[in-house]
Amino acid sequence: MTIKRVQIAGVLLGLIITFITLFADHIGLDNNPIWGIKRYLILLAGIFMVTAFLPYRGGSLIDLAVRTSKGRFYSVVVVLNVTIVLIYAWFASTGYWTNWFNETYYYDLLATAFRHGQIALEVQPDPALLALEEPYEPENREGIPVLWDATFYNGKYYLYWGPAPALLLAFLKFFYSPGIGDKTLTFLFLSGTLIFLTLLILELWREHFSEIPKWMVLLTIAFAGLVNPMPYILVEGRIYEAAIIAGQFFFLGGLYSLVCAFNRPSALRFVLAGLFLALSVGSRTTLAPAVTFIALIVFVRAVKSRQKSDVSLLLAFAAPLALGFIGYAWYNVARFGSITEFGLRHQLTSYNLYKQLDETFSPKYIPPNLYKTFFNPLERRQAFPYIFPTRWSGPAWLGENLPQFYLLLAESVTGILIGSPFVLFAILAGFGIKKQFQWTLAVIAGSAFLSFLTLQMFFFTAMRYMLDFIPALSILAAIGFWQGSMLLTRRPLARKLYGIFAGALFVFSITMSLLLSVSGNLESFKVLNPDLLKNWTWLANSLMNR
Numbered sequence: 001m002t003i004k005r006v007q008i009a010g011v012l013l014g015l016i017i018t019f020i021t022l023f024a025d026h027i028g029l030d031n032n033p034i035w036g037i038k039r040y041l042i043l044l045a046g047i048f049m050v051t052a053f054l055p056y057r058g059g060s061l062i063d064l065a066v067r068t069s070k071g072r073f074y075s076v077v078v079v080l081n082v083t084i085v086l087i088y089a090w091f092a093s094t095g096y097w098t099n100w101f102n103e104t105y106y107y108d109l110l111a112t113a114f115r116h117g118q119i120a121l122e123v124q125p126d127p128a129l130l131a132l133e134e135p136y137e138p139e140n141r142e143g144i145p146v147l148w149d150a151t152f153y154n155g156k157y158y159l160y161w162g163p164a165p166a167l168l169l170a171f172l173k174f175f176y177s178p179g180i181g182d183k184t185l186t187f188l189f190l191s192g193t194l195i196f197l198t199l200l201i202l203e204l205w206r207e208h209f210s211e212i213p214k215w216m217v218l219l220t221i222a223f224a225g226l227v228n229p230m231p232y233i234l235v236e237g238r239i240y241e242a243a244i245i246a247g248q249f250f251f252l253g254g255l256y257s258l259v260c261a262f263n264r265p266s267a268l269r270f271v272l273a274g275l276f277l278a279l280s281v282g283s284r285t286t287l288a289p290a291v292t293f294i295a296l297i298v299f300v301r302a303v304k305s306r307q308k309s310d311v312s313l314l315l316a317f318a319a320p321l322a323l324g325f326i327g328y329a330w331y332n333v334a335r336f337g338s339i340t341e342f343g344l345r346h347q348l349t350s351y352n353l354y355k356q357l358d359e360t361f362s363p364k365y366i367p368p369n370l371y372k373t374f375f376n377p378l379e380r381r382q383a384f385p386y387i388f389p390t391r392w393s394g395p396a397w398l399g400e401n402l403p404q405f406y407l408l409l410a411e412s413v414t415g416i417l418i419g420s421p422f423v424l425f426a427i428l429a430g431f432g433i434k435k436q437f438q439w440t441l442a443v444i445a446g447s448a449f450l451s452f453l454t455l456q457m458f459f460f461t462a463m464r465y466m467l468d469f470i471p472a473l474s475i476l477a478a479i480g481f482w483q484g485s486m487l488l489t490r491r492p493l494a495r496k497l498y499g500i501f502a503g504a505l506f507v508f509s510i511t512m513s514l515l516l517s518v519s520g521n522l523e524s525f526k527v528l529n530p531d532l533l534k535n536w537t538w539l540a541n542s543l544m545n546r
Contacts, residue, residue: 014049021046073214080218081198084225085191091234091517092187094528101528102181106150106239110159111169111180119335120156123147130155136346136354149239151343158335160343161243163328164250164282165189183237189249190234196252197224197471200259201478207263208437211489212482216499219506220478227474228419228513229463235517235524236464244467247284250276251291252471255447258294259440261313262301270298270317278324285342286454286468290447295321297443359405361457368398368406369456373466375415384537385515388523389414389463403459410460412521416470419516422509423473425502428480432487441479448472463521 021043093100109121116122128144129135135152151158159166165185172180198221205217224230233241254276261269277291298317302310329339336343345357353360371394379388389412392399402408416423433441451469455461481502488495518525518533525533 011050014046017046017049018043019046076218077198077202077221080221081194081225084194084222087226087514088187088190088194088231088234091231092183092237094235094525095532096529100181100183102183103236104182104238105179106159106161107166107169107182107185107242108173108179110163110166111173114163114166114170115173119331120158121147121150123150123157125152125155125157136348136352138350138352141348146348149347149349151346152348153336153343153346158343158346159239160347161239162247162281162283162285163331164279165242165246167282181237182239182242183234185242186234186237186245189242189245190230192249193245193252193471194225194230196249196256197221197475200252200256200475203256203259203263204440204475204479205482208434208440209479209482209486212485216482216485219503220474220481223422223506223509224471224474224478226510226513227422227470228414228509228516229466229470231513231517232520233464233467235520236522241464243284244464247280247287248467248471250280250283251287251447254280254291254294255444255472255475258298258317258443261317262440265309265313267313267316270313271320274317274320275324278321282324282328284468287451289450289454291321293446293450294443297439297446301439356405359403360459362403362459363457364403365406365459366456368394368402368408369458369461371395371398371415372413372461373415373452373456374417376413377418378414384533384540385518386540387512387515388412388519389516389521405459407460411462413461413463414512414516416466419512420509422481422502422505423477424505425478425480425484426473426476428484428487429476431480431483433483444472444475444479448476463516 021039024039090097109123113119113121125147126145129141129146129152132140132144134140146152147157151160169180169185201217201221201224205212233245254273257269257273257276261273277294280287281291295318299314302314332339332341335341336346344360345354347353372392375394376390377393379390379393380386381388391409391412399408429441429445448469451472455465455468458465484498485495488498
């Protein structure tokens, strides 16, 4: 294709996208004349295409993307990311594409409070709740409307979830005033997490595994973006999922910035790494052990290098972390009068956490949580998607000898090794690693393990909780997959069989992930889009009965 034709095609496509977005309600593609954030994003994409292709010339960025091998590869990476984001959008809309059901708007409430210069929500508690002497006892609140799972303290509502996403949302609401639901935030943060995962995989490949073929890189990007529970959390997409994926967005941003800083040291990269990691804890407090470990690794690395320049880089990394700690400490003191009080104790939920908070974390919960996290099996049914996560299908001896406060049947979970066996390649990540890669591997592996261990001590587990360590684990699986292939370089037949085996595990893992996202914990597709499930069940049964 000539340069002129590429330019014309790009401009025309951008104009078509822009036109359709502007007049979607007039031509019947969108029944809602009020613009939402998704429509604005599509309009920006159309305008970007027009402005990008108008100055298109030979040797430009777009020309390189079309005409060079390297450019075509990165173009495929972009197309892959766009495809995965479209899959996210389909799950977020439960198959409707344009109709997004936001169950909660908690972060929007907190952002509105921040904009008005306060840290308590503007939602007024019911007078009957204010009159209770023991509001944290569920039985005492029967019949009284409450903001579910919110923190109630001194007659005001707060949120125990980290405030960092609300701070960003408060800034955004200066330009976009309508309410933004937590599912929309979940989608945006998940898409951002995908971008950081992609950038991190590409950085590792270029700097340490450049001999690995490009198809292996694309496969690992697809796995990291679609592995369970990445799309799974979008179907429900409440405040719980939004807080978790916001933490991962910032955490992966921190990992990517830090890996780049290890490879090409600069103060800016270390500042960005510290800032992102501070915001990750500000979104998801349980990431604090992992971030602390990373900070320790950076400190030890700087001490061992014995270079004066590394001292300034260490300060650049530590400064935003220290500011983040001070900011969160002030936030807790301003709300509850204590640095270490995050609001979980005063949560209005199904349990009296005010009395039982000390029982929420315990090493006693590790055995049942380990089983559910790794081995909890699937339930098979006759209707599409045929497989469903289960609450508990473990051995009787383990299910009958549980700590009193442990919630065995809290939520449905599918074990990682049952639904995502491709992660087994993470075992190979440490084999034959070059010395200059050891710090990077230590950061990724150590943080993944500490995030994993922290959640195993919680008083129940859920599929969404796995997202605290699955992205880092998927990076380790990518490294292990590449490392295994490199170890077989001199054995071409074995290497080919290894690739086929990996491809089979990949297909199985992603298929299971997509099917589990349809079945889900709350079976949202069955509630919100039953006709789609009926049609798919009929189609699948027809194909299998032929």
